[in-house]
Amino acid sequence: MQPAAAVPVIEFSDVSYRVAGTQVLSGFNLQVQSGETLVLLGRSGSGKTTSLKLVNRLLTPTSGEIRVKGVSNVKGDLIRLRRSMGYVIQDIGLFPHFTVERNIGLVPKVEGWPAERIRTRTRELLHTVGLAPEIALRYPHQLSGGQRQRVGVARALAADPEILLMDEPFGALDPLTRDELQREFLLLQQRLHKTVVFVTHDLREALRVGSRIALVEAGRLFTVLAPRDFLRSPDPLASAYVRAFGDGLEAAADRGTS
Amino acid sequence: MNVVRFILHNHAQVLELTLEHLRLVGFSTLFAMLIGIPLGIVIAHRPWFNKPVLASANIIQTIPSLALFGFLLPVPWLGERSDRLAIIALTLYALLPIIRNTYTGIRGVDPAVMEAGRGMGLTESQLLFQVELPLAVSVILSGVRVAIVISVGLGTIAAAIGAGGLGEFIFRGLAMVDDRVILAGAIPAALLALVADVGVGWLERRLQPR
Numbered sequence: 001m002q003p004a005a006a007v008p009v010i011e012f013s014d015v016s017y018r019v020a021g022t023q024v025l026s027g028f029n030l031q032v033q034s035g036e037t038l039v040l041l042g043r044s045g046s047g048k049t050t051s052l053k054l055v056n057r058l059l060t061p062t063s064g065e066i067r068v069k070g071v072s073n074v075k076g077d078l079i080r081l082r083r084s085m086g087y088v089i090q091d092i093g094l095f096p097h098f099t100v101e102r103n104i105g106l107v108p109k110v111e112g113w114p115a116e117r118i119r120t121r122t123r124e125l126l127h128t129v130g131l132a133p134e135i136a137l138r139y140p141h142q143l144s145g146g147q148r149q150r151v152g153v154a155r156a157l158a159a160d161p162e163i164l165l166m167d168e169p170f171g172a173l174d175p176l177t178r179d180e181l182q183r184e185f186l187l188l189q190q191r192l193h194k195t196v197v198f199v200t201h202d203l204r205e206a207l208r209v210g211s212r213i214a215l216v217e218a219g220r221l222f223t224v225l226a227p228r229d230f231l232r233s234p235d236p237l238a239s240a241y242v243r244a245f246g247d248g249l250e251a252a253a254d255r256g257t258s
Numbered sequence: 259m260n261v262v263r264f265i266l267h268n269h270a271q272v273l274e275l276t277l278e279h280l281r282l283v284g285f286s287t288l289f290a291m292l293i294g295i296p297l298g299i300v301i302a303h304r305p306w307f308n309k310p311v312l313a314s315a316n317i318i319q320t321i322p323s324l325a326l327f328g329f330l331l332p333v334p335w336l337g338e339r340s341d342r343l344a345i346i347a348l349t350l351y352a353l354l355p356i357i358r359n360t361y362t363g364i365r366g367v368d369p370a371v372m373e374a375g376r377g378m379g380l381t382e383s384q385l386l387f388q389v390e391l392p393l394a395v396s397v398i399l400s401g402v403r404v405a406i407v408i409s410v411g412l413g414t415i416a417a418a419i420g421a422g423g424l425g426e427f428i429f430r431g432l433a434m435v436d437d438r439v440i441l442a443g444a445i446p447a448a449l450l451a452l453v454a455d456v457g458v459g460w461l462e463r464r465l466q467p468r
Contacts, residue, residue: 053377056377058373058376058377079379079380079381080379081379082376082377082378082379083378083379087374087377087378089370089373089374089377091368091370091374092370092374093368093370093371093372093373093374093375094371094374095371095374095375095388095389096368096371096393096467097392097393097467106378106380106388107378107379110379110380110381110384152374155378156378165377
């Protein structure tokens, strides 16, 4: 991890978000450092997805601001901002009428990359996420859930963004496939060192993939802890999570140190 | 068969009126697409706007065709040429299925796909042309198909105001109480509708995503 003095890649500064009379987020302060995987952990409706969408401006805060590399994200070009971040969502959102290749190559294409470079990049990314090159010409409905999710990750990485926003990326997968993808994600992250914001409601997943865990409840950020500190935390909310998820959490928290 | 003999004997005129009919249907469908598809896109993106637009198109649809032709007759520029008037009236009728299907097709695009696209940094026009329209195209085309079939049928009424087309035979046959003449208009019209239906249906399947 970077020293705390470095400018955070993403910084929430007193952010509140209210929609239709509901306070979704209030007084949110959070810093995401370069190269770390910050997990936003919370139950459904706690505001974790909202906070992610505030980063790439799918939503705009009611008050406060979010700075990306020190600059408020409402300044500057919206499209540029979004293309500088990979975005992976639970429903994946692959374009059903595009082949895997076109799905992955879409942002490079609209960025005006030459066709040959897009092709090379696509093959490279398929390899990176552990998919066979033949997959390139298939359509999303011809893939398994795990393959689709891998394509989603490859697509997010296409233009080599520094930041990855992942909204319960493995939430809809069966436990075996999820386990596999989490492991691959860790290996990938060891090589790529992206700055990742990862949303999940699964403590086991949070402990496994996160370098720090931010606990969100009812639109407020409760605490930010490293995985192993989370397990020992006296914070009642954190210990409630630990109790609810039961045994075997130590092992999950111990990954990545090896 | 009498009808067949009559058609063969008058094949030049049957052909001429069929072409006239095609012209009425072709131009009106084209205009309806040029107006209806953009309008459908606009109301799909601005939900508060969809009620008035769809309601207006619905109301037009309920006006009896003969009455609409009659209403439009005294309108200055329109009434000057009956084929012009017929094309405008047919365009109005073709609007509803096209607007409604464009609206439905675009609203039917999976929101997750749209959000992923937006989050990836596609511009609104890239989203429209690369995602929404390709995914909605078969629904839009099925609206066009309905519009064409309606126009072919309603186009026969256009003969009542002297706009030509296969309706000529039908009205003439009615006046003469001669089934052969009526059928010489009705059969080619039915065939036109059928061919258009099958043709656009084929295109629709070809362009279907997935």
